[in-house]
Amino acid sequence: MGLEWVARFCPQARYVLKVDGDVFLNPNYLVRLLRAHPQRDFITGYIYRGTGPLRDPASKWYVPRELYPHATYPPYCGGPGYVMSGHLARRLFAAAQTVPLITMEDSFVGLCLRRLGVEPTEPPEGAFHVMRREYERCAFARLVLVHHYAPRELLALWPDFLTANSTCPGP
Known part of the structure; x- marks a missing residue:
């Protein structure tokens, strides 16, 4: 929904930030980081690599094999917060219309990134x-x-x- 909102109402946005409500955010450092990465297909955050879906039905993050049969997800930025170029946000929204939906928002964005052939950019260590x-x-x-x-x-x-x-x- 957020990607659709950006595509419809903010098509000229240079950057898009997704952040949860329980996150401390330092906007000054974020702006400095973005000035150093002016790419069109830019996304960064805490990058998960080689993680897979949780198969325990009792887990809040349970993903059944019927939704996602693979053992691991492609690289993705963790859900508490990530930032991307506006250009990539619009492309991700288009890709999201063609990628089978899973309930894990951050992993789903990773699936869309894979569809687009885009890799997340490593942020500064520990940022x-x-x-x-x-x-x-x-x-x-x-x-x-x-x-x-x-x-x-x-x-x-x-x-x-x-x-x-x-x-x-x-x-």
Whole structure:
């Protein structure tokens, strides 16, 4: 749905960010990262390689063989947050109309990337944290995102984080 929305209402967007609500996001570092990667078919985030579907029906992330029979997924960016060029977002939306749907959104995007012949771009080391990391102002100034923060935690740490640009050494 997000890709369709971008294709319909933001066709000239240069970049598109998908991010979950429980993620700390550092927009300043993200912008610096994007300026360094002006490709048309660009996508980056925490990249999973060689992972496969979970076959346990009790799992929240269960994918039955009928939906996806293969043992592994192609490379994909983890669901807590990833960013792509607007050009690629529009191409992914078109590919999504032709790729069999699976319930795992991030893995599904990986399937669409494979259909397009596009590989995710490796981000700077550790820039996308899909697991929680305890807050440290200067460390977070050199990260794009960190997963697993409650809204009240984000609201509490944000004022302190805003001082990072003036108090932390540059990357």
